Amino acid sequence: xxxxxLPQPYLLFxxxxxxxxxxxxxxxxxxxxxxxxxxxxxxPEATITAGLPWMRPAQARDAGARSLLxxxxxxxxxxxxNWIPALVEALEAGLDIVSGMHMRLAAVPELKSTAERCQRxxxxxxxxPANIPVATGLKRSGKRLLAVGTDCALGKKYTALAIARSxxxxxxxxxFRATGQTGIMLAGRGIAMDAVxxxxxxxxxxxxxxxxxxxxxxxxxxxxxxxxxAYAAVSMGLLHGSQPDVIVVCHEAGRTSMLAWPxxxxxxxxxxxxxxLRIGRRTNPRIRCAGISLNTSHLSEEAARDLMAQxxxxxxxxxxxxxxxxxxxxRLLDACLADW
Amino acid sequence: xxxxxLPQPYLLFxxxxxxxxxxxxxxxxxxxxxxxxxxxxxxPEATITAGLPWMRPAQARDAGARSLLxxxxxxxxxxxxNWIPALVEALEAGLDIVSGMHMRLAAVPELKSTAERCQRxxxxxxxxPANIPVATGLKRSGKRLLAVGTDCALGKKYTALAIARSxxxxxxxxxFRATGQTGIMLAGRGIAMDAVxxxxxxxxxxxxxxxxxxxxxxxxxxxxxxxxxAYAAVSMGLLHGSQPDVIVVCHEAGRTSMLAWPxxxxxxxxxxxxxxLRIGRRTNPRIRCAGISLNTSHLSEEAARDLMAQxxxxxxxxxxxxxxxxxxxxRLLDACLADW
Numbered sequence: 001x002x003x004x005x006l007p008q009p010y011l012l013f014x015x016x017x018x019x020x021x022x023x024x025x026x027x028x029x030x031x032x033x034x035x036x037x038x039x040x041x042x043x044p045e046a047t048i049t050a051g052l053p054w055m056r057p058a059q060a061r062d063a064g065a066r067s068l069l070x071x072x073x074x075x076x077x078x079x080x081x082n083w084i085p086a087l088v089e090a091l092e093a094g095l096d097i098v099s100g101m102h103m104r105l106a107a108v109p110e111l112k113s114t115a116e117r118c119q120r121x122x123x124x125x126x127x128x129p130a131n132i133p134v135a136t137g138l139k140r141s142g143k144r145l146l147a148v149g150t151d152c153a154l155g156k157k158y159t160a161l162a163i164a165r166s167x168x169x170x171x172x173x174x175x176f177r178a179t180g181q182t183g184i185m186l187a188g189r190g191i192a193m194d195a196v197x198x199x200x201x202x203x204x205x206x207x208x209x210x211x212x213x214x215x216x217x218x219x220x221x222x223x224x225x226x227x228x229x230a231y232a233a234v235s236m237g238l239l240h241g242s243q244p245d246v247i248v249v250c251h252e253a254g255r256t257s258m259l260a261w262p263x264x265x266x267x268x269x270x271x272x273x274x275x276x277l278r279i280g281r282r283t284n285p286r287i288r289c290a291g292i293s294l295n296t297s298h299l300s301e302e303a304a305r306d307l308m309a310q311x312x313x314x315x316x317x318x319x320x321x322x323x324x325x326x327x328x329x330x331r332l333l334d335a336c337l338a339d340w
Numbered sequence: 341x342x343x344x345x346l347p348q349p350y351l352l353f354x355x356x357x358x359x360x361x362x363x364x365x366x367x368x369x370x371x372x373x374x375x376x377x378x379x380x381x382x383x384p385e386a387t388i389t390a391g392l393p394w395m396r397p398a399q400a401r402d403a404g405a406r407s408l409l410x411x412x413x414x415x416x417x418x419x420x421x422n423w424i425p426a427l428v429e430a431l432e433a434g435l436d437i438v439s440g441m442h443m444r445l446a447a448v449p450e451l452k453s454t455a456e457r458c459q460r461x462x463x464x465x466x467x468x469p470a471n472i473p474v475a476t477g478l479k480r481s482g483k484r485l486l487a488v489g490t491d492c493a494l495g496k497k498y499t500a501l502a503i504a505r506s507x508x509x510x511x512x513x514x515x516f517r518a519t520g521q522t523g524i525m526l527a528g529r530g531i532a533m534d535a536v537x538x539x540x541x542x543x544x545x546x547x548x549x550x551x552x553x554x555x556x557x558x559x560x561x562x563x564x565x566x567x568x569x570a571y572a573a574v575s576m577g578l579l580h581g582s583q584p585d586v587i588v589v590c591h592e593a594g595r596t597s598m599l600a601w602p603x604x605x606x607x608x609x610x611x612x613x614x615x616x617l618r619i620g621r622r623t624n625p626r627i628r629c630a631g632i633s634l635n636t637s638h639l640s641e642e643a644a645r646d647l648m649a650q651x652x653x654x655x656x657x658x659x660x661x662x663x664x665x666x667x668x669x670x671r672l673l674d675a676c677l678a679d680w
Contacts (some may be wrong), residue, residue: 229477
């Protein structure tokens with residue numbers, strides 16, 4: 001009973017992609033986890049590259065690759081027929097296959113039979129581990145930080161990644177804990193929290209950041225929002241089970257309603273802090289908010305700096321955009337680590 | 341895409357039970373849904389009865405039964421080998437089998453093959469319907485009441501059942517909406533909310549109480565508690581997706597810590613009301629608390645009456661024990677229906 005661990009490094013598979021947009025997963029991996037990527041592979045119809053050396057599976061295997069990772073998405077989230085010979089070649093070369101697509105790999109008969117014959121694994125990152133226990137609520141040792149949010153898709157994953165890297169740069173013993181498929185591919189391990197059965201949601205979060213040394217930090221990728229009309233159950237279980245000592249609230253500057261739910265106003269930052277602390281206190285009475293991670297990607301450097309200063313003064317909290325870094329982000333990191 | 345609907349009426353199966361305690365499900369059905377129970381059936385080793393006419397499956401089928409319902413639980417939650425001939429007899433007599441056990445019926449090869457041969461269904465009540473959609477958050481028509489709680493296992497199901505019956509007795513157009521296995525068996529339909537994948541928890545709750553006439557009430561069985569360290573994700577999704585107009589907070593008199601979680605103090609009634617209203621407001625701004633359902637089963641009649649009066653004065657809300665009924669319960673019903 002453990003979190004999913006992916007065989008690495010990866011050979012990134014770009015399929016038959018002809019536009020960069022569909023290869024988001026591969027590009028994210030190359031940017032955020034280059035040390036896990038040996039090369040790229042694609043079928044002849046493909047016209048794009050992730051900028052890594054192109055190699056066949058057998059070559060990649062010789063160079064150390066342990067899996068082929070499907071780094072491309074098509075509209076239906078399915079294995080395209082013209083990918084199958086390439087995927088079979090990977091299995092035959094001794095690579096496992098890693099996928100975050102909706103369609104399960106084993107649902108393709110040719111992949112299923114080849115994997116069985118070659119004794120390779122077909123790994124669907126969306127599938128949580130079996131036999132997740134019910135949460136115990138018992139306090140675990142070590143420190144934990146959870147990135148929470150006013151909404152989905154505004155930077156919780158990259159906030160957690162950036163904080164984990166910066167902690168590491170400061171010499172802190174830290175693990176990034178991935179809770180979604182892209183995060184799992186980046187980290188090479190994790191649990192797809194949104195795919196866990198509700199009764200075991202908090203239990204899965206407990207499994208994800210186990211007991212650790214007193215000075216060890218788990219920096220946990222958040223999911224959804226307690227205010228989300230569809231996904232709050234995921235956020236609730238993750239918050240209870242993570243037992244965070246520190247939360248960082250993620251928000252996108254200027255977003256006023258829930259993404260794709262225009263009838264639902266975004267909660268204020270104050271409401272978001274307050275509700276997360278109130279609920280989080282149930283499993284960790286010492287929980288506190290260290291500050292705000294503000295996604296300012298659509299603002300100019302100057303407008304971003306002004307807004308962060310303004311919000312910081314208003315909330316009396318550190319406000320930073322981890323993608324911009326700078327002294328604001330260093331202050332946010334200081335606030336995360338204060339008191340320990 | 342719909343909630344699970346069970347074939348009825350049932351022939352209750354008591355297995356080889358020799359103590360009444362293990363036949364809780366059958367006894368609950370006989371008490372709360374006698375109109376759905378044609379008779380009882382058991383293997384020769386059984387020594388108990390639910391008080392219904394004993395009949396063989398073929399007889400029950402002739403009398404109108406549509407399924408054999410396993411109304412008995414053993415420690416492991418599994419199909420005992422000495423039940424199998426009886427279950428095969430039921431399938432061959434034209435009955436489906438309904439089970440709330442942990443073990444899936446189709447995991448018993450003899451049941452699987454017999455069901456296929458006889459074209460009968462093996463229905464695991466714990467299995468939620470396939471293809472539950474993501475919640476939309478769109479406000480649905482009709483009125484909804486949700487029984488919430490300070491903890492698990494303190495009367496949410498029976499509170500919702502009692503309120504639904506009393507509404508019906510007052511001539512109100514009402515449906516009891518079951519969210520757990522026993523409730524589903526009693527109602528003949530529902531969704532096992534704790535078995536739904538977290539991402540779809542609120543969506544399942546939306547499915548459970550669809551659009552209805554403006555004067556129709558759905559009285560929804562609650563699950564868990566927002567304060568439960570393991571199960572709050574279930575309560576969260578159910579609250580958001582149910583969009584209740586009214587909550588009734590269920591509590592057991594004298595319970596001070598979470599059942600089987602002794603390190604977690606029970607929340608106060610005020611905290612429970614406040615957090616449920618705060619979160620429920622997200623999908624229904626008109627949500628209000630009508631009062632408290634107090635489980636006083638271990639108190640004397642007099643002590644119960646005194647405590648209810650005391651709590652009612654303190655909270656300025658109706659407080660009643662639905663199992664005792666009386667004027668207190670009538671006042672709680674009035675409060676539920678006020679303003680409509």
